Amino acid sequence: MSLQATIRVVPREPLAPWAQGFLIWEKKLKDGSRRKRILTGDRPTSDAFHLGNYVGTLANRVRLQDEYETFLLLADFHLLTTRTSDLEEIGHNIHELVLDYLSVGIDHEKTTIYLQSLVPEVLELAWIFMSLVSVPRAQRIPTLKEMVRDLKLDTASMALLSYPVLQAADILMVKGNLVPVGKDQLSHIELTREIARRFNDTFAPVFPVPEGLVGNVPTLPGTDGQAKMGKSLGNAIFLRDDAETVKRKVMSMYTDPKRIRADIPGRVQGNPVFIYHDAFNDDNAEVEDLKARYRKGKVGDVEVKQKLIAALDRFLEPIRERRARLAADKGLVEEILSRGTARAREECLQTLSEARDAMGLTYFRGREVIQVAK
Numbered sequence: 001m002s003l004q005a006t007i008r009v010v011p012r013e014p015l016a017p018w019a020q021g022f023l024i025w026e027k028k029l030k031d032g033s034r035r036k037r038i039l040t041g042d043r044p045t046s047d048a049f050h051l052g053n054y055v056g057t058l059a060n061r062v063r064l065q066d067e068y069e070t071f072l073l074l075a076d077f078h079l080l081t082t083r084t085s086d087l088e089e090i091g092h093n094i095h096e097l098v099l100d101y102l103s104v105g106i107d108h109e110k111t112t113i114y115l116q117s118l119v120p121e122v123l124e125l126a127w128i129f130m131s132l133v134s135v136p137r138a139q140r141i142p143t144l145k146e147m148v149r150d151l152k153l154d155t156a157s158m159a160l161l162s163y164p165v166l167q168a169a170d171i172l173m174v175k176g177n178l179v180p181v182g183k184d185q186l187s188h189i190e191l192t193r194e195i196a197r198r199f200n201d202t203f204a205p206v207f208p209v210p211e212g213l214v215g216n217v218p219t220l221p222g223t224d225g226q227a228k229m230g231k232s233l234g235n236a237i238f239l240r241d242d243a244e245t246v247k248r249k250v251m252s253m254y255t256d257p258k259r260i261r262a263d264i265p266g267r268v269q270g271n272p273v274f275i276y277h278d279a280f281n282d283d284n285a286e287v288e289d290l291k292a293r294y295r296k297g298k299v300g301d302v303e304v305k306q307k308l309i310a311a312l313d314r315f316l317e318p319i320r321e322r323r324a325r326l327a328a329d330k331g332l333v334e335e336i337l338s339r340g341t342a343r344a345r346e347e348c349l350q351t352l353s354e355a356r357d358a359m360g361l362t363y364f365r366g367r368e369v370i371q372v373a374k
Contacts, residue, residue: 038064038213039176041073041116044093045083049100050236052220052229055279060180062105070111071174071344072101074337077116077123078167081160082147098333100239103323108336114344115337116170121348126162126169128355132198133165133191141187168192172207173348180213204358206351220279221272225254240323243313250276250309255301262300273304281311 040061049058064070074094098113106113116122138144141164148156164187171179171192179189189212196207221227222235229236237249255273259266268274268291277287290307293299326332356362 037069037071037174037176038178038180039071039073039171039174040180041071041075041170042097043075043079044090044097045079046231047089047093047096048231048238048240049097049104050229050231050238051276051280052222052236054104054239055220057180058101058104058106061111064180065107065110068178071176071347072106072111072113072340073116073170073344074098074114075116075170078163081157081163082153094337095333098336099323099326102326102336103239103319108340112340112343113336114340118337118341119173119345119348121345121352122166122169122173125173125348125352125355126166128359129165129168129172129195129199130162132195132202135161137191137194138162138164141191143185143187164188164191165195168195171210172196173351174344175208175347175351176210177208178211178213186212186214199355199358203355206354206358221275223249223253223272225272237312239316239319241316242320243317246312246316247309250305250312251302253305253308255304259301261297263297265297266294266301268294273301273308276308277304277311280315281308282314283311 040057042057061070061072074097076090076094079090094115101111101113102108138161144156144160144163147153147160153160167188168191171189172195179192181189189210193209193211196209199207200209219227220229222229222233223237224233224235226233226235231238237246241249250273253273253276256266256271258264274287274291274294277290281287286307290299290304294304356365
């Protein structure tokens with residue numbers, strides 16, 4: 001079946017900041033040489049995407065899939081770099097995240113959605129790449145120390161230290177040309193570029209040298225005003241939240257702490273409620289009217305939030321309806337993952353074969369199975 005993307009935020013004049021970021025992304029894609037393949041992905045640490053994920057990555061993936069061959073990775077091996085408990089929930093998380101992908105318009109006929117652990121050959125490619133990376137080079141990845149600090153780890157595991165190398169194998173196994181990333185991940189992409197160049201120079205030109213694609217997309221703040229939205233922080237609105245849940249979360253949103261009465265002029269810039277209006281309210285005239293009255297002390301927070309609730313429901317209701325319809329199709333997620341993983345594994349096997357040939361690792365490759373004498 002075809003799951004053609006139909007859900008989108010109505011274009012506005014002027015465009016919301018995050019939408020402007022997507023235009024910058026698309027300009028980068030179209031300037032110069034034509035890019036063919038994109039690899040992107042998520043660690044299944046949670047079972048739901050929130051509005052911040054939509055603004056930061058999901059909407060961009062929907063836009064790019066129409067022009068570029070996209071591989072979307074569910075990186076369960078990468079999850080093990082920082083977590084070895086409660087692993088039994090990973091399968092559930094993966095199932096729910098795929099439904100979220102489809103509900104926002106990611107089309108499995110255009111985007112290859114696959115599960116990392118079902119492509120074991122990527123580990124062999126990562127092992128080959130490890131021979132090209134020194135320990136000091138791996139330790140210079142800035143996010144390594146940040147992850148140890150933020151997750152309150154005693155030290156980095158070998159899996160975490162080699163995380164960027166496995167990421168390089170993920171990208172290069174499908175010969176990805178572009179990798180949409182946040183600024184904090186650019187150091188990983190630079191290591192991938194170094195690995196590709198070193199392999200090509202040492203053995204043979206097998207791999208493209210990919211580019212990181214960073215759009216000018218601001219982070220959507222949490223409902224509590226924190227700079228980051230997250231499930232663990234308890235400040236997120238999820239794509240699958242029902243109308244009553246959205247109402248409850250919006251009515252408790254942080255606004256202007258200095259505005260204790262509705263007749264006091266309020267601050268619009270940096271106000272989370274208005275940031276959400278700019279991102280999701282398709283009625284530009286309404287947003288501008290609310291801003292003007294808020295600055296003059298002519299409208300209360302309650303009305304501003306009620307208008308935001310209505311706008312979010314207009315945005316989320318088609319996503320909820322699509323998700324419910326897809327969830328009722330038993331076996332759909334498994335079929336999509338099976339087909340996507342089969343294709344990704346075929347790509348990896350071909351790439352691995354080319355890498356082995358370039359290195360001269362072709363001995364005893366004539367038979368698929370070697371019998372071990374008892």
